Amino acid sequence: MAALYGTYKLMNSRTYQVFGTLIARVDTDEKLIALTFDDAPTVYTDEVLDVLKQRQIPATFYVIGQQIEKYPDTAKRIITNGNEIGNHSYSHQRMIFKSQSFIDTEIQKTNDLIREAGYEGDITFRPPNCKKLFGLPWYLSKHNIKTITVDVEPDTYGASADFFVDNTIKYTKPGSIILLHPFCETCGEQRKALPLIIDALKQKGYTFVTVSELLQKGGVQ
Numbered sequence: 561m562a563a564l565y566g567t568y569k570l571m572n573s574r575t576y577q578v579f580g581t582l583i584a585r586v587d588t589d590e591k592l593i594a595l596t597f598d599d600a601p602t603v604y605t606d607e608v609l610d611v612l613k614q615r616q617i618p619a620t621f622y623v624i625g626q627q628i629e630k631y632p633d634t635a636k637r638i639i640t641n642g643n644e645i646g647n648h649s650y651s652h653q654r655m656i657f658k659s660q661s662f663i664d665t666e667i668q669k670t671n672d673l674i675r676e677a678g679y680e681g682d683i684t685f686r687p688p689n690c691k692k693l694f695g696l697p698w699y700l701s702k703h704n705i706k707t708i709t710v711d712v713e714p715d716t717y718g719a720s721a722d723f724f725v726d727n728t729i730k731y732t733k734p735g736s737i738i739l740l741h742p743f744c745e746t747c748g749e750q751r752k753a754l755p756l757i758i759d760a761l762k763q764k765g766y767t768f769v770t771v772s773e774l775l776q777k778g779g780v781q
């Protein structure tokens with residue numbers, strides 16, 4: 561029973577994995593934060609890109625390979641607007657109890673699609689549903705790919721825009737990695753919350769940077 565519970569905790573932990581580098585936030589006294597979005601691109605991504613552009617801030621988009629194939633122009637727009645791209649697997653399956661060849665295909669195919677879209681920066685990885693045990697961390701550490709999870713995640717099903725705004729502001733601190741899910745059909749409240757969150761955090765003196773910039777500031781090589 562204890563072993564089973566331990567495995568469950570390990571699989572879901574945002575701050576620990578057995579191999580390699582896993583980052584949920586960085587230590588810095590500067591008021592720097594990284595805004596991240598999962599499951600891009602979709603038909604709702606342009607709306608989010610407009611909000612970022614109006615406010616002149618970058619974000620980091622964790623993309624699904626299959627979705628790049630469906631929305632290649634949107635993927636390109638994410639990049640040309642100056643945002644960072646991260647890998648969120650090819651088909652968004654839970655990457656536990658999977659073979660190394662499955663993991664390899666999911667990650668490499670998506671990296672190839674990201675490069676084809678024109679992205680030249682470092683590519684970090686965020687596991688679908690943040691789930692990982694041994695096989696995935698082993699693969700990522702062998703290939704020197706950093707795993708990025710999350711520090712602030714106000715994601716409660718059916719919550720209002722106000723809830724997302726209040727909870728994001730409440731838990732954000734210098735070095736935080738914030739996760740929002742604004743790209744699904746039923747995620748309208750998160751889309752509504754996004755400009756309010758950005759404006760409120762700017763007012764508190766925070767500067768938005770990409771995940772890679774935040775890692776550099778926090779001394780993560």
Ligand SMILES: [Zn+2]
Binds near residue numbers: 689
């Ligand atoms: Zn996801």
